[in-house]
Each structure stands twice: as structure tokens, then as C-alpha cells.
Amino acid sequence: MNTNTPSEAAIEAAVQAALRAWPPDPTHTLQVLRETQERLGWLPEAALARVAASLGVSIATVRGVVAFYSFLYAEPMGEYRVLFSDNVTDRMRGSEDRLREVCQKLWVEPGKVSEDGLVSVDRTSSIGMCDHAPSLLVNGRPVGDVDARRAEEICDLILARTPLDQWPREFFAVEDLVRRSDVLLDDPLRPGEAVRSALERAETAGSGPQAVLDEIKSARLLGRGGAGFTTGVKWESCGRQPVTPRVVVCNADEGEPGTFKDRLLLGRRADLVLEGMTVAAYAIGATQGFIYLRGEYRHLLDHLLATIERRRRDGLLGSSICGRAGFDFEVRIHVGAGSYVCGEASALVESLEGRRGIPRNRPPRLAEKGYLQRPTIVNNVESYCAAALIVRHGAEWFRASGTERSCGTKLLSVSGDCERPGIYEYPFGVTVRQVLDDAGARDTIAVQVGGPSGVCIGQDEFDRRIGFEDIETGGSFMVFDSSRDLFEVARHFAHFFAHESCGFCTPCRVGTSLLRNLMDKIRDGKGSQHDLVTIEELGRLLRRASHCGLGESASRPLLDTLARFRPAYERRLESSAVEPAFDLDGALARARRMTGRDDAGAHIGEGP
Numbered sequence: 345m346n347t348n349t350p351s352e353a354a355i356e357a358a359v360q361a362a363l364r365a366w367p368p369d370p371t372h373t374l375q376v377l378r379e380t381q382e383r384l385g386w387l388p389e390a391a392l393a394r395v396a397a398s399l400g401v402s403i404a405t406v407r408g409v410v411a412f413y414s415f416l417y418a419e420p421m422g423e424y425r426v427l428f429s430d431n432v433t434d435r436m437r438g439s440e441d442r443l444r445e446v447c448q449k450l451w452v453e454p455g456k457v458s459e460d461g462l463v464s465v466d467r468t469s470s471i472g473m474c475d476h477a478p479s480l481l482v483n484g485r486p487v488g489d490v491d492a493r494r495a496e497e498i499c500d501l502i503l504a505r506t507p508l509d510q511w512p513r514e515f516f517a518v519e520d521l522v523r524r525s526d527v528l529l530d531d532p533l534r535p536g537e538a539v540r541s542a543l544e545r546a547e548t549a550g551s552g553p554q555a556v557l558d559e560i561k562s563a564r565l566l567g568r569g570g571a572g573f574t575t576g577v578k579w580e581s582c583g584r585q586p587v588t589p590r591v592v593v594c595n596a597d598e599g600e601p602g603t604f605k606d607r608l609l610l611g612r613r614a615d616l617v618l619e620g621m622t623v624a625a626y627a628i629g630a631t632q633g634f635i636y637l638r639g640e641y642r643h644l645l646d647h648l649l650a651t652i653e654r655r656r657r658d659g660l661l662g663s664s665i666c667g668r669a670g671f672d673f674e675v676r677i678h679v680g681a682g683s684y685v686c687g688e689a690s691a692l693v694e695s696l697e698g699r700r701g702i703p704r705n706r707p708p709r710l711a712e713k714g715y716l717q718r719p720t721i722v723n724n725v726e727s728y729c730a731a732a733l734i735v736r737h738g739a740e741w742f743r744a745s746g747t748e749r750s751c752g753t754k755l756l757s758v759s760g761d762c763e764r765p766g767i768y769e770y771p772f773g774v775t776v777r778q779v780l781d782d783a784g785a786r787d788t789i790a791v792q793v794g795g796p797s798g799v800c801i802g803q804d805e806f807d808r809r810i811g812f813e814d815i816e817t818g819g820s821f822m823v824f825d826s827s828r829d830l831f832e833v834a835r836h837f838a839h840f841f842a843h844e845s846c847g848f849c850t851p852c853r854v855g856t857s858l859l860r861n862l863m864d865k866i867r868d869g870k871g872s873q874h875d876l877v878t879i880e881e882l883g884r885l886l887r888r889a890s891h892c893g894l895g896e897s898a899s900r901p902l903l904d905t906l907a908r909f910r911p912a913y914e915r916r917l918e919s920s921a922v923e924p925a926f927d928l929d930g931a932l933a934r935a936r937r938m939t940g941r942d943d944a945g946a947h948i949g950e951g952p
């Protein structure tokens with residue numbers, strides 16, 4: 345029997361402690377729940393009721409928040425909570441074998457809690473450690489390079505009930521593998537330098553913050569989160585809104601499977617990130633800032649808080665920054681709780697407000713009405729770093745690397761089948777082939793650039809270039825050699841999207857599940873040619889009718905692999921139909937037409 349049910353006194357103490365860090369306000373719902381859970385291990389109903397009453401929100405709202413985030417638990421969990429990272433690159437390095445071994449040794453089934461309440465083991469979407477695959481989280485702390493031996497050691501430590509702070513330190517040491525650095529990673533910028541440069545530019549030009557905006561625009565900086573929106577234009581449009589206060593948000597959700605470059609920047613270059621945010625605050629006249637840190641990076645929280653505190657002491661945050669009266673800017677950190685869609689800018693803002701991360705309708709744009717209806721900019725971690733350096737060294741310096749349309753450099757997170765996984769910084773325009781050579785990739789048949797929502801390219805496209813004129817990417821670069829089955833890779837991504845769909849809109853909620861089911865059916869040898877047609881039709885429908893970028897891109901890995909690696913699909917169809925007694929697909933064609941299923945896209949599109 346599980347004995348992990350906390351007493352009333354323990355619940356009260358946990359909620360009160362969370363409320364000391366997060367004053368009672370509905371926007372703090374997620375943070376209060378998260379911190380309460382950190383103390384209790386899970387969230388009993390009595391804790392939810394206590395949080396609801398303290399924050400003045402309904403119990404239904406609180407339950408809805410808990411149900412939405414996969415790292416919030418309304419059921420008892422093990423004292424030790426082991427979550428295996430479940431990206432395709434983890435699986436390629438044996439994560440499923442390790443999961444089986446751990447479950448066997450600890451006498452627990454995946455997704456369940458052991459009888460004695462000691463441990464629960466489960467899978468979770470990529471935890472941003474693909475350079476150290478397979479990896480896992482134990483009570484939120486990352487452990488990389490989990491080979492059979494390390495898995496066994498982890499089991500022993502758990503069985504001996506060893507407190508986490510007595511585990512070997514090297515288990516939790518996340519080594520950043522920087523394989524190639526360039527102007528961004530090499531820059532020795534000291535705290536305050538970019539902020540002072542911004543003030544100097546404003547003074548010299550005599551145009552105030554507009555001088556900073558002009559420099560960012562002239563640098564032609566495009567957002568590094570993937571979509572490539574022009575940063576200067578976004579900032580300017582926000583700064584022009586008549587409403588104050590304005591808000592600067594750093595998107596540190598880094599949920600795209602295969603990326604881990606923001607982990608490096610937040611861990612090693614936290615000052616540079618904050619420098620960029622502070623420059624942005626000056627440029628748009630913002631006083632409030634947030635870093636939205638993905639739950640999987642909770643281990644970076646103390647370091648980031650310490651950096652913020654130091655900068656406050658040094659007059660680089662808080663009031664009168666750099667002694668300039670009226671230049672006030674505070675930054676808080678909100679920690680996410682295991683939801684990929686919260687990386688989408690408007691979903692992120694919903695989450696910042698303490699709610700479920702459902703993407704908003706647009707218009708209005710966030711620049712007009714974002715956090716609490718205030719003008720808000722949301723930028724990627726790397727974008728803020730680039731902005732800080734632009735202000736320090738000038739637009740011309742920035743434009744000197746990269747290509748005409750894609751200025752500057754890009755950090756790539758390289759993982760999968762290569763000798764040297766890690767972070768590579770290149771000027772935009774580098775070919776895929778060059779990256780593969782540098783990473784020691786051999787016998788490569790495909791690369792998934794930009795994560796599951798990016799593009800899967802085959803050998804004949806390795807001369808294509810990273811950049812907004814050709815292959816856009818937030819930074820994920822997963823390599824597959826000839827031992828890999830691209831159908832299985834795509835099937836894995838279909839599961840990922842079905843799992844991460846927030847369920848708000850029908851095309852995505854239903855479509856991603858149908859795609860996952862179709863891929864499983866084909867895997868089971870029960871697929872037909874018609875299923876391949878349905879996948880293509882569903883894919884088109886999802887792109888057209890989804891409410892946000894998740895649904896729009898959910899079919900991409902399937903459509904890409906169907907277009908480039910069709911034999912990987914057809915092989916399964918052939919092996920399924922050993923010698924069919926009759927043409928099942930053909931026989932069903934008429935029924936499909938009668939029920940409208942031959943036009944699967946339009947049919948589903950007409951749903952509520």
C-alpha cells in the first residue's frame with residue numbers, strides 16, 4: 345500500500361511555504377502548485393482546495409491546471425520519481441532497455457507506483473539532454489549517459505533509500521559539450537557592458553531607446569526560436585503601444601525534441617541572456633520581465649536566481665539601472681511543468697498567468713495585449729543573447745557573419761548517430777553536410793532538422809543550408825544512419841504530437857490521435873495503401889485547420905518521410921498482406937465513399 349499521503353499539517357505547511365515565495369494572486373496558481381508539490385511529492389485534493397482558497401480561484405480551475413501539466417500529480421507518486429527521457433535519440437541509445445531493467449529490478453511497472461510507494465517509473469518527452477542520451481530525471485534532477493551499469497547503480501541507491509544529495513555527484517553533473525564556438529559563444533561580454541552600450545547609443549544618437557531599436561533592426565536579427573520573426577520589428581511594435589507597463593518574456597521552454605542549446609546558454613551565459621532582456625526592456629520601455637523556464641530545467645533555477653540577485657546588487661536590475669533614473673526592470677522566473685505546447689508564445693503567456701497553456705486566438709497580438717493584457721514581447725533565449733551582442737558591437741559587426749537574409753550565427757544541438765554530439769555554433773549558411781562531417785556522422789541517411797516540427801531531409805539534400813532562405817531551425821539537429829528505420833522515427837514523432845496536443849481544437853486533437861493510430865496499425869502489419877493516402881490527407885487538414893503551430897506541424901515528419909522514405913512504409917504494407925484472399929482495401933472503397941471517408945480531410949474539417 346502506498347503510504348505517501350501527507351498529513352493535514354504537512355499540507356498546510358507546504359502551501360504556506362509556497363505562498364511565502366508567491367504572494368496570493370491567481371497568476372501564481374501554477375507556481376504555488378508546483379512548489380507545494382515539491383514539498384509533498386504530489387498534490388492531494390486537500391492541497392488543491394487550500395491553494396484554491398488562498399489564491400481566490402475555483403477548485404475546478406485548480407484541478408484543470410493540475411490535469412493539464414504532466415509534471416503535476418493528483419495521485420500519489422513514488423518517493424523516488426524516475427522519468428526516462430523519451431526522445432527518439434534516447435531510444436536509439438537504449439532507453440527502452442534501461443527502462444525495462446530498472447522496472448524489473450525495482451519491481452514496478454512503467455507508469456505505476458511500486459507497492460511500497462518507494463518509486464514510480466515513467467517516460468516523459470525529451471528532457472533536453474540528447475547530448476547525453478539516454479537520460480532521465482530523478483525527482484526533477486537530470487542524470488545523463490544512463491548505461492546498464494549506471495541504471496543498476498541508480499536502482500541500488502533507490503533500494504537503499506539514499507537521499508539524492510548523497511548520490512555520486514557525477515550522476516547529476518550535466519556536461520555541456522561545446523564542439524564549435526563562434527562569435528556568440530566566444531564573446532567575453534562582461535555583465536553590464538551591453539546595457540551600458542545601449543544607454544550610450546541612446547545618448548549619442550539623441551533619440552533615446554529608438555537608437556537601440558534601430559540598431560537591432562539594422563542588424564536584421566531574426567528570432568532564434570524557429571519561426572524567424574524580425575526581432576526589431578516585434579520590439580518596435582510593442583514599444584509603440586500606448587499601454588504601460590510593458591513586459592519582456594524570455595522563452596526558455598526549449599521543448600522541441602533534440603534541442604539543448606538554451607540549456608547551455610542559461611547554464612553558462614545567464615548574464616548574456618539577462619543582458620539581452622534588459623536591453624529589450626530599455627528599448628521598449630518595459631518594467632517587468634519573466635524567464636519561463638521549462639520544468640525539465642528546474643536544475644538551473646538556483647543558478648539563474650543567484651545571477652538575477654547579483655545583477656540586482658550590481659545595479660543591473662531593479663530600479664535606476666546603471667544609475668539611470670526611471671530605468672527600472674525586474675525579472676522573475678516561472679517554472680513550467682512538462683507541457684510542450686507552452687513553448688508556443690501565447691500558450692506560454694497563459695501559463696505565466698497561472699492557467700492551462702492553451703494557445704490564444706490572434707489578434708490581438710501579444711505585442712498589443714500579452715501578459716495580463718499588457719504589451720509583451722516573447723523571444724527565445726538565443727535571440728536575447730544575440731541582441732545583447734548587437735547593441736555592444738553594432739549591427740555591422742553582426743551582419744558580417746551569416747548570409748544576406750540570415751545574419752549572424754546559429755547554435756545547433758547535434759545528437760543521434762554521430763561520434764561527437766553537442767553544441768555547434770556556425771554562421772548561417774553552413775551546409776548540412778559540413779555539420780555532419782564536423783560531428784563525425786557516418787553512413788547518414790537522414791537528418792531531422794528543427795525537431796519533429798522541422799524537416800526531415802535525405803542524402804541528396806545534404807548540400808542544403810541552415811538559414812531562413814533554406815532550412816529554418818530552432819536548433820535541433822538529429823542524425824540517423826543506415827541502421828535506422830525512418831518509419832519508426834516518424835511513428836515515434838506521431839506519438840509525441842498526439843501526447844502533446846493540448847486538445848483545444850478538434851483537427852489537432854482528433855487528427856494527431858488518428859495519425860498515431862494509423863502509424864501503429866501500419867507497424868502492426870495491418871496497414872493498407874489507403875492508410876498512406878489518409879495520412880497525407882489528414883496531414884494537409886492539420887496544416888490548414890489547426891489553431892496553433894503544434895497542429896500545423898504535427899504531420900510534417902510523416903509527410904516528409906512518406907515523400908522521401910516511402911519504401912520504409914510500403915515494406916510494412918507488403919509484409920502485412922502476405923497473400924490476401926481478396927482486396928480488402930478495394931472492397932472497402934465504396935463504403936468509404938458513401939460515408940465520406942474518402943475525403944477524410946474535408947470530413948474531419950467539418951467537425952464542431
Ligand SMILES: Cc1cc2nc3c(=O)[nH]c(=O)nc-3n(C[C@H](O)[C@H](O)[C@H](O)COP(=O)(O)O)c2cc1C
Nearest residue numbers: 567568569595597598599687688689723724727893
Ligand atoms: C508548439 C510550439 C512550441 C514552441 N516552443 C518553443 C520553445 O520551446 N522555445 C522558443 O523559443 N520558441 C518556441 N516556439 C516558438 C514561439 O511561439 C515563438 O515564436 C518564439 O518564442 C519567439 O521568439 P523568437 O522570435 O526569438 O524566435 C514554439 C512554437 C510552437 C508552435
Ligand code: SF4
Nearest residue numbers: 847848849852892895
Ligand atoms: S493545434 Fe493542437 S496544440 Fe494547438 S491549440 Fe489546437 S489542439 Fe492545442
